[in-house]
Amino acid sequence: MLLQKITENLSFRLFTVDDAEEVFTLINNSRTYLREYLGWVDLTTEVKDSETWIKTTLQGMVETGGFPTTVAIIYGGKIAGTIGIQELNRANRSASIGYWLGEGFQGKGIMTKACSSLMDYGFNELKLNRISIKAAFSNEKSRAIPERLGFREEGHIRQAEWVYDHYVDHVVYGMLAEEWGSYQK
Template identity: 60%
Template sequence: MLIHKIDDQVSLKLFNMDDAEEFFNLIISSKEYLKKWLSWLNSIKEVKDTVETIKSRLGEIEETGGYPKSVLILYEGEIAGTIGFNHLNKTNRIGVIGYWLGEEFQGKGIMTRAFKAFINYGFKELRLNRIEVRVAVENKKSRALPERLGFTEEGIVRQAEWLYDHYVDHIIYGLLAEEWT
């Protein structure tokens, strides 16, 4: 079990099959809250669905040459959410980062700490040149993170994602390795 301790409260943890039930419970308990911004939630109906998700995430490690693309976020030992690179472009050394926290873990600064650590990981370990965040225009909480941490707003992609019954536009934020201090 690989754990990267950020501070006394927050850690990043490699996905493990033993996490399937707790991860499932977090998703289910926050499902209605998260559905406003995440399009995949209806595919999670049973613990076996999170088992498949974890298998997929563990399989991604081979793709990066031994580095995880995504990890769990722990808060005081509990699974609070996840953060990861939804897409890695090895040729151009670009990572597109995605993240979410369960509803009960909002407002504690957890994601800010995890986000900073994951940016460091992307630039230092994965040797990325650029990290992007794509977030729904109306998702003010998720937008606040890249805005606070020095990302540049680069544009809007219209109708970028289908969310159950409507399209949402995405703002693209970018940060270059040379800009990260």
């Protein structure tokens, strides 16, 4: 999955260190928006922070045997956000999907298409049996993604994540390979 075209204007690609400034600018321009649900935003204060993060994601490919855990979502030739398969458990053939999108890219169906494409990759290429998505209970936009894609709501995790000065609850959604196959038909 070095480069994957999803639609004419939408694709995935690996990050490069040269993306650091664009990623930082995207975060900085969406800082207030992203900060509501992402606890790492205040830790990204300069381009060097984005560069370090990109290097860490690229190093993660070594640790997973060449599998990228996070990729850039490219929309109209610009980095719109990130998406990745996390918590990969090869023994149980399960993983979760995590994502974020810059504020200016909201409402275009980008993340739903990106998640669908990544799920195809997870189920068909990685041969996963289960993919989950966790979203903050009050984050309606993020929760709408798995709901649109036919995930089942499986539970509610109380005080699952510390975001700056308070805990947020998470809703857990799950999809099995056999369900994705029938959903896609």
